[in-house]
Amino acid sequence: MLLRRAIAHIVATRINGTNVVERISSNVRMFSNVTTSELKNDSNLDKPEFPGSKSQFTTELKFLDPTTYDTIPTFRVLDKSGQHVSESYADQLDLNLALRFYKEMIKLNQMDAILYEAQRQGRISFYMTSYGEEATHFGPAAALKDDDLVFGQYREPGVLMWRGFTIEQFVNQCFGNIFDTGKGRQMPIHYGSRELNYMTIKSTLTSQMLHAVGSAYAFRMKGKDQVTLCYFGDGAASEGDAHAAFNFASVLNCPVIFLCRNNGYAISTPVHEQYQGDGIAARGPALGIPTIRVDGNDVFACYFAVQEARKICMMEGRPVLIEAMTYRIGHHSTSDDSSAYRSVDEIRTYGEKEHPRNRIELLLRRNNMFDEQEHKKYKEDIRKEIINVVFQQEKHNKPAIKELFTDVYDQMSRIQEEQFQELNEHLKTYRKHYPKNFKDF
Ligand SMILES: Cc1ncc(C[n+]2csc(CCOP(=O)(O)OP(=O)(O)O)c2C)c(N)n1
Numbered sequence: 001m002l003l004r005r006a007i008a009h010i011v012a013t014r015i016n017g018t019n020v021v022e023r024i025s026s027n028v029r030m031f032s033n034v035t036t037s038e039l040k041n042d043s044n045l046d047k048p049e050f051p052g053s054k055s056q057f058t059t060e061l062k063f064l065d066p067t068t069y070d071t072i073p074t075f076r077v078l079d080k081s082g083q084h085v086s087e088s089y090a091d092q093l094d095l096n097l098a099l100r101f102y103k104e105m106i107k108l109n110q111m112d113a114i115l116y117e118a119q120r121q122g123r124i125s126f127y128m129t130s131y132g133e134e135a136t137h138f139g140p141a142a143a144l145k146d147d148d149l150v151f152g153q154y155r156e157p158g159v160l161m162w163r164g165f166t167i168e169q170f171v172n173q174c175f176g177n178i179f180d181t182g183k184g185r186q187m188p189i190h191y192g193s194r195e196l197n198y199m200t201i202k203s204t205l206t207s208q209m210l211h212a213v214g215s216a217y218a219f220r221m222k223g224k225d226q227v228t229l230c231y232f233g234d235g236a237a238s239e240g241d242a243h244a245a246f247n248f249a250s251v252l253n254c255p256v257i258f259l260c261r262n263n264g265y266a267i268s269t270p271v272h273e274q275y276q277g278d279g280i281a282a283r284g285p286a287l288g289i290p291t292i293r294v295d296g297n298d299v300f301a302c303y304f305a306v307q308e309a310r311k312i313c314m315m316e317g318r319p320v321l322i323e324a325m326t327y328r329i330g331h332h333s334t335s336d337d338s339s340a341y342r343s344v345d346e347i348r349t350y351g352e353k354e355h356p357r358n359r360i361e362l363l364l365r366r367n368n369m370f371d372e373q374e375h376k377k378y379k380e381d382i383r384k385e386i387i388n389v390v391f392q393q394e395k396h397n398k399p400a401i402k403e404l405f406t407d408v409y410d411q412m413s414r415i416q417e418e419q420f421q422e423l424n425e426h427l428k429t430y431r432k433h434y435p436k437n438f439k440d441f
């Protein structure tokens with residue numbers, strides 16, 4: 001076979017010129033002292049030699065049957081009762097970190113409860129809760145460095161909270177008031193912060209994955225000690241762009257951690273209608289990506305997995321895929337009523353038995369670190385604080401409507417001028433149907 005290749009190369013030489021000649025002459029030297037009988041008997045030489053092939057020949061006509069393989073296991077550190085299940089991590093559990101995880105979960109849950117109600121009362125137009133998925137926010141957030149870049153999908157506000165985004169900033173964005181850095185042009189929950197290295201949410205599913213790979217590629221090119229963490233949902237993984245993102249990241253050796261929040265649903269579509277096979281994790285090895293599946297309700301499993309993933313990204317210059325198994329306890333959003341497609345029992349089971357906050361609470365209790373009164377007070381205080389912030393921030397004006405047009409390009413385009421005039425005319429007639437607290441122009 002090598003002889004044949006050499007002859008082909010010699011032919012190619014005549015066609016392609018000198019560079020090829022050099023390569024061929026080294027090939028010929030390589031096997032010039034091997035006899036023809038040795039070539040026939042050497043089974044090593046009888047491996048497939050297709051470009052990029054890492055395979056072996058076989059004479060067995062056999063299709064790979066995915067049902068005969070073991071599924072990818074789910075890494076966890078703590079069981080449902082907050083007991084250690086992993087000896088190797090028993091002495092690495094930082095209980096002060098656990099305490100912070102617990103408090104941040106309480107804070108996020110309270111913010112969700114109040115802003116969800118604010119939507120129901122018509123104060124804001126839309127909201128999404130994160131109930132049940134808190135561990136997939138705080139564990140990874142704690143494992144990253146502050147200047148690692150995070151691309152969220154939309155249901156990951158805990159990462160921003162961990163990094164110091166204030167309740168006031170969350171509320172300003174949801175109310176789209178003059179202090180919202182996005183100037184009220186995005187729907188609620190589309191947070192972003194340049195200072196906190198958190199890319200602004202754009203809920204066109206999976207668009208964030210390609211952008212995340214691009215940013216990680218830039219880090220690699222500049223030799224930065226930074227990685228990108230990219231969240232995506234089980235539903236987003238069905239978009240073609242997810243495959244493109246995995247493959248580009250793998251082939252271009254990008255330091256990006258893909259973190260799938262597999263919460264069982266994409267709005268009303270359950271995962272069993274979303275994919276066959278062994279979930280999202282199974283896609284990683286196929287594309288040459290180091291992969292792990294973790295218990296996404298175990299905040300320490302998420303923490304250690306991202307810590308390790310970060311090392312792989314930096315030391316080996318490769319992407320990593322993490323599939324965090326969890327459950328979306330709330331409705332998809334305020335536009336959804338999940339009782340139409342799942343049972344109350346199902347929600348109760350996950351809500352009560354699997355909740356990541358319960359697990360941390362049990363761990364703290366077992367270590368005499370849980371002060372019932374202190375946590376009750378913290379919960380009440382934070383609730384009052386969030387309500388006050390809502391009352392304060394909702395009084396502020398909306399940004400000037402003209403900024404819809406002026407703050408897009410350096411100068412308004414002709415089309416924008418036309419649309420601006422059109423809106424002007426519209427408001428002359430219908431102004432009374434719009435909120436009072438925005439400056440017209
Ligand atoms: C390209 C695109 N298609 C459809 C939608 C509508 N949509 C918004 S969220 C969603 C479900 C996404 O599910 P998943 O990725 O599992 O995230 P989860 O909501 O469960 O956190 C869909 C279909 C969208 N935003 N973008």
Ligand SMILES: [Mg+2]
Pocket residue numbers: 233234235261262263264265266267
């Ligand atoms: Mg989902």
